[in-house]
Amino acid sequence: MQNDSLTGLLTFEDFLSQAGVEICDKSKAYMIAAADITDFHFINVNHGYDVGDDVLRDAADFIRDCLPNMICACRSHSDHFLMLISVQDTEYERVMNETQRLKERVKEMIGRRASDISPNINVGLYFVEPGEENVVAAVDKANVARRTNKGSYNIPCVVYSEHLMDIKENSAKILPIFDDSFRKESIRVYLQPKISSETKKIIGAEALSRLVDDEGNIIPPARFIAALEQTGRIIELDFYVLSYICRLIRKWINEGIEPITISFNLSRMHFFSSTVVEDIIKLAEEHNVPPQYLEIEVTESVFFEAQEMIVAKVQQLRDYGFKVSVDDFGSGYSSLSLIGVLPVDVVKLDKSFVKESLKSPRSGDLMKGLIRILNEIQLEIVCEGVETPEEEKMVNEYGCSEVQGYLYDKPIPTDEFESKYIK
Ligand code: C2E
Ligand code: CA
Ligand code: CA
Numbered sequence: 001m002q003n004d005s006l007t008g009l010l011t012f013e014d015f016l017s018q019a020g021v022e023i024c025d026k027s028k029a030y031m032i033a034a035a036d037i038t039d040f041h042f043i044n045v046n047h048g049y050d051v052g053d054d055v056l057r058d059a060a061d062f063i064r065d066c067l068p069n070m071i072c073a074c075r076s077h078s079d080h081f082l083m084l085i086s087v088q089d090t091e092y093e094r095v096m097n098e099t100q101r102l103k104e105r106v107k108e109m110i111g112r113r114a115s116d117i118s119p120n121i122n123v124g125l126y127f128v129e130p131g132e133e134n135v136v137a138a139v140d141k142a143n144v145a146r147r148t149n150k151g152s153y154n155i156p157c158v159v160y161s162e163h164l165m166d167i168k169e170n171s172a173k174i175l176p177i178f179d180d181s182f183r184k185e186s187i188r189v190y191l192q193p194k195i196s197s198e199t200k201k202i203i204g205a206e207a208l209s210r211l212v213d214d215e216g217n218i219i220p221p222a223r224f225i226a227a228l229e230q231t232g233r234i235i236e237l238d239f240y241v242l243s244y245i246c247r248l249i250r251k252w253i254n255e256g257i258e259p260i261t262i263s264f265n266l267s268r269m270h271f272f273s274s275t276v277v278e279d280i281i282k283l284a285e286e287h288n289v290p291p292q293y294l295e296i297e298v299t300e301s302v303f304f305e306a307q308e309m310i311v312a313k314v315q316q317l318r319d320y321g322f323k324v325s326v327d328d329f330g331s332g333y334s335s336l337s338l339i340g341v342l343p344v345d346v347v348k349l350d351k352s353f354v355k356e357s358l359k360s361p362r363s364g365d366l367m368k369g370l371i372r373i374l375n376e377i378q379l380e381i382v383c384e385g386v387e388t389p390e391e392e393k394m395v396n397e398y399g400c401s402e403v404q405g406y407l408y409d410k411p412i413p414t415d416e417f418e419s420k421y422i423k
Contacts, residue, residue: 004075006053007060012082015074019084020135022071023128030071030128033083033157034142037110038120038150039272040079047114055079058109067102082139087127099123100156116309122149123157144168150230171227177211178224182236187211188218189244190411191262193421194382194404197396202421204261204295206404207245208411209237234267241265242280245294246287248414253289257422261323263295268302271309277316284322291321297348299327303338315343325382336373347374349400351385357394368398375399 001018002011010018023030037043037055044052056079063073063083073083103121110119124145128138145160148167158164181187188210193202211219228234245262252259270276284291296317303310303326318324325346326339330353339347349367356363374381383395386405395403412420 004060007057007075009060009063009081010072010074012074012076015072015076015082015084016135016139018072019082019139020133022084023135023138024131024133026131029087029130031085031087032126032128032138032142033085034124034126034139034146035081035083036122036146037079038122039117040119042272043110043114043117043119046117051113055110055113058113059106062106062109066105082142095125095159096156099125103156122146124149124160125157126160147230148226167226170223171230174211174219174224174227175231175233177213177219178228178233178237181211182240185240187237187240188413189241190413191417192404192411193409193417194402195408197392197401197403202260203402204263205417205421206297206411207241207262207264209241229267229269232269235269235273238265238267238270239279239283242283242294243287246283246289249289249293250287252422259293260421261293261295263297263323263325265297265299265327268299271302271313277313277320280317280322281320292323295323295325295346297325297327298344300329300331300338303342307341311341311343318343318345325380328384330370336370339374339377339379344379346380346382348382348384348404351405354383354385354387354391354395354405358391364394364398367395371395371399 001014003009004011019032040052043055056075059081060075063070063081067083067085069086071084071086073081076082103123106121110117124142124147126138126142126145132138141160144164145158148164149155149158190208190210191205192208194204194206195201196203209221211224213219225234228237241264245264249259249262284294298314314324323346324344325348326342326344327348328350329347331350353367357367371381380402381400382402382404383400384404386392386395386403386407388407392403392407
């Protein structure tokens, strides 16, 4: 048996042969866990390879010494680890809680080496079918689950199911469509208005992207965002959308029209690029678009990791004059203390608030209290997902007068948007 010289864990080949023998034992139950460290290369880049190596050795020590029921483990490559674990039961909630606890310990360990990074650990689990003999296929399934866990900050791990295979197949279909549309510049950018309930006038719009397949069918973001995030291509999409709206705003200015502010979604991945702030400013300057006409939407969950680094970049964007909003506020583990430290102008309350508030008086009180506090600290508030006049009336009574939702309009193509709202 050979060992990985850096970590002392097995090599990938030896792991496969050892695990391959183990899982043939039908009297026992096993799970394969695949794990990797998000954005590990930033540890190498920001702190040097020695620190990167220390982190990998810490992780290996943890796997060897602290993982209950571990049978064998390897570092398959870079920051990717595989473990064969014997299991007594497959009770979902227990596995989730246990994984969460273990992950917290590893994150704390990494934090001691590289305090400004605090990366996430992605974990995928596959419960080996009794008598399954194909260890390579089993490892592949754990890896499919691991990749699905990427970017989900409040899900401790993903357990493999056949459904995930569908997602993987979907990615394989989506990526060529994205490549093709990107090259041909045929990605659609739709706009959804944000309306003031008081004046019934438009106060802004959000840009949302759509892909189109060969047959001309519109593919919604729910079917492509995850695949683009997993492959890093989301960065290209977001810049595509940004340059599209910059051209649109410039066109309006040239035509003598006072532009509205248009927001776009900036995926978390951008924040790990050292040039993200310059890149955004450069695009706005190239199109000669004053920054007050652009608003950057950053999802709430982004702020849970690497807070200092992200807060600093967001601050630079605001200092330049862009508006910044926290998107989907209330959809995850939001906290009020987070709002206190975020350098943002706007809070976009997630659509779940509106729906829950109508269902239960307590949720309604919560939303009302939240809006009161946000108003007190003078943040602009937008309620998303307002679909009916009753919902609008409710959020108005709670103190929020800016709404985005199907009540006024869905996201619509730009030409339709222009004829309805601009001209
Ligand atoms: P989001 O940023 O929260 O955008 C709002 C989503 O809510 C949009 O879905 C919009 O169509 C939907 N929506 C608006 N009003 C209502 C309503 O009254 N009821 C309901 N049920 N839904 C409403 P869409 O366009 O499907 O986009 C989904 C998500 O995909 C977006 O959520 C955003 O996170 C992501 N996304 C879309 N385009 C881009 C993009 O270009 N870049 C990035 N990074 N993410 C994008
Ligand atoms: Ca958004
Ligand atoms: Ca949102």
